[in-house]
Amino acid sequence: MLLSFFSHLNEAIGSPLVLSTPMAARALEILFAWSASIQIFEYLRMSHAMHGSGLWVWRIQRADIPNAALRQLFDALYAEPVFKVLLWARLLALVSLALQGSGLINVVFLFITHVLVLIRWRGAFNGGSDFMTLVVLTGLLLAQLILNVTEGSLADADLAWRACFWYIAIQSITSYFVSGSVKLLRPEWRKGQALTIFLNAAIHGPLPEKHLLRQTWMATLASWGFILWECAAPLVLLDARWAVLFCLMAALFHFLVFWFFGLNRFFWAWLASFPAIVWCAGQY
Amino acid sequence: MTSFWAIAYFLLLLVFLIYKTPHIQGPWLFLLRSFFPNWKFFHAVGYVPHLYARAAISLPEGLLQWTDWQHLYPRTPQRLWHLFYNPETNLALAQQNMVDHFWADLNDLPESKDPRLLVSYQMISHFVEAHLLEKFPDGTHHQFELRMLLDSPTETVHSHVMMTSPVVAKSCS
Numbered sequence: 292m293l294l295s296f297f298s299h300l301n302e303a304i305g306s307p308l309v310l311s312t313p314m315a316a317r318a319l320e321i322l323f324a325w326s327a328s329i330q331i332f333e334y335l336r337m338s339h340a341m342h343g344s345g346l347w348v349w350r351i352q353r354a355d356i357p358n359a360a361l362r363q364l365f366d367a368l369y370a371e372p373v374f375k376v377l378l379w380a381r382l383l384a385l386v387s388l389a390l391q392g393s394g395l396i397n398v399v400f401l402f403i404t405h406v407l408v409l410i411r412w413r414g415a416f417n418g419g420s421d422f423m424t425l426v427v428l429t430g431l432l433l434a435q436l437i438l439n440v441t442e443g444s445l446a447d448a449d450l451a452w453r454a455c456f457w458y459i460a461i462q463s464i465t466s467y468f469v470s471g472s473v474k475l476l477r478p479e480w481r482k483g484q485a486l487t488i489f490l491n492a493a494i495h496g497p498l499p500e501k502h503l504l505r506q507t508w509m510a511t512l513a514s515w516g517f518i519l520w521e522c523a524a525p526l527v528l529l530d531a532r533w534a535v536l537f538c539l540m541a542a543l544f545h546f547l548v549f550w551f552f553g554l555n556r557f558f559w560a561w562l563a564s565f566p567a568i569v570w571c572a573g574q575y
Numbered sequence: 576m577t578s579f580w581a582i583a584y585f586l587l588l589l590v591f592l593i594y595k596t597p598h599i600q601g602p603w604l605f606l607l608r609s610f611f612p613n614w615k616f617f618h619a620v621g622y623v624p625h626l627y628a629r630a631a632i633s634l635p636e637g638l639l640q641w642t643d644w645q646h647l648y649p650r651t652p653q654r655l656w657h658l659f660y661n662p663e664t665n666l667a668l669a670q671q672n673m674v675d676h677f678w679a680d681l682n683d684l685p686e687s688k689d690p691r692l693l694v695s696y697q698m699i700s701h702f703v704e705a706h707l708l709e710k711f712p713d714g715t716h717h718q719f720e721l722r723m724l725l726d727s728p729t730e731t732v733h734s735h736v737m738m739t740s741p742v743v744a745k746s747c748s
Binding site: 329332333334336337340343344345346347348351352354355356357406409410412413414415416417418419421422423425426461462465466468469470472473474476477479480484485487488489491492494495496505507510525528546549550553554555556558 | 581582584585588589592593602603605606607608609610612613614615616617618619620623649650651652653657658659660661662664665666667668669670671672673676694697698699701702704705708709726727728729
């Protein structure tokens with residue numbers, strides 16, 4: 292059944308399941324634009340937490356900035372109306388990325404403003420999803436820098452996207468591999484206890500009394516399933532079919548992380564890295 | 576050749592995960608930490624910092640009448656459409672991350688230094704005051720505590736207080 296699925300997929304995409312460079316680039320740009328746009332719409336709604344009685348008041352946070360001149364610059368930049376303009380400008384740049392593709396101007400702008408937004412939130416707002424957003428942006432920036440330095444000749448365009456995809460794919464696969472390996476090294480994860488403890492402390496409240504993941508055997512089974520799957524992530528580079536299957540499972544995994552932990556940004560941020568993984572796996 | 580480099584990279588990564596590397600700190604490294612992701616999600620189980628706060632009303636005889644300690648631990652409802660738009664949950668998660676950073680700052684603070692000078696302390700204090708003012712508008716004083724809770728799969732098995740703030744009178748602003 293699995294073989295038949297792959298043969299149908301091969302026929303649909305072109306044997307042997309190789310994603311073309313332009314197709315992978317467009318998929319990556321559109322998925323990234325979608326992911327980062329969701330983040331911006333959410334930031335626009337968070338004004339109440341950044342001013343007045345909110346937790347993230349710049350008046351206090353500005354002491355984090357060690358340099359006086361930069362502190363003054365950030366004072367101006369993080370004033371409510373200016374910061375809002377910055378977010379809307381980011382949204383425009385993302386629309387141009389989705390509709391027209393990446394160029395040096397929109398990518399450099401998105402890169403710099405992403406870092407500025409992160410500094411506003413003391414370096415990271417949502418942890419992992421901020422990191423992965425920066426990884427994809429860095430990949431796009433790498434491609435644009437190479438393209439512009441080499442004046443976009445066809446051979447160099449291939450090199451530019453190759454650098455972009457490999458950078459993103461290695462970082463994305465590393466994220467699964469490291470996340471799985473550190474759990475494998477912890478006895479509380481190997482025994483299944485950690486999963487239940489983290490789920491009980493999650494943002495949506497503790498698991499219901501009768502929930503299956505409160506059963507030790509089920510929590511152990513699920514933990515080992517996640518650990519082994521994450522540790523096996525580097526193997527996806529051996530075959531594009533494995534990469535597609537891995538990405539489908541990863542999407543399900545991130546959906547579960549969203550459902551239990553509320554981390555919606557992780558789902559989209561990692562999804563944006565999948566075209567790079569599938570492209571790299573198709574190069575062998 | 577590419578496969579060789581890929582295998583070598585992941586083996587090297589494994590070595591670095593097993594052996595502890597020095598922890599480098601600095602204000603800019605903290606603000607730009609997104610450039611150095613460690614990808615270690617939900618890995619260690621142990622004591623977790625939780626924020627507690629209480630408000631008081633000043634009685635005519637000069638005493639303070641305190642409320643019970645409030646556990647400021649965010650909880651939000653689970654909705655499918657939050658996959659596309661989830662600002663309140665993300666803010667709540669950021670709040671708890673902030674408490675984690677506050678704990679880390681306290682942990683790293685030299686004995687002789689006043690925690691009130693920490694940016695994280697000031698942010699938490701400001702947040703607590705606003706939160707309590709909303710919940711107890713008549714409150715005249717507030718105080719907060721950072722408690723460390725150790726959970727098992729079924730219950731909290733141990734807790735201790737890491738820090739109790741001084742009692743602070745309501746600011747005029």
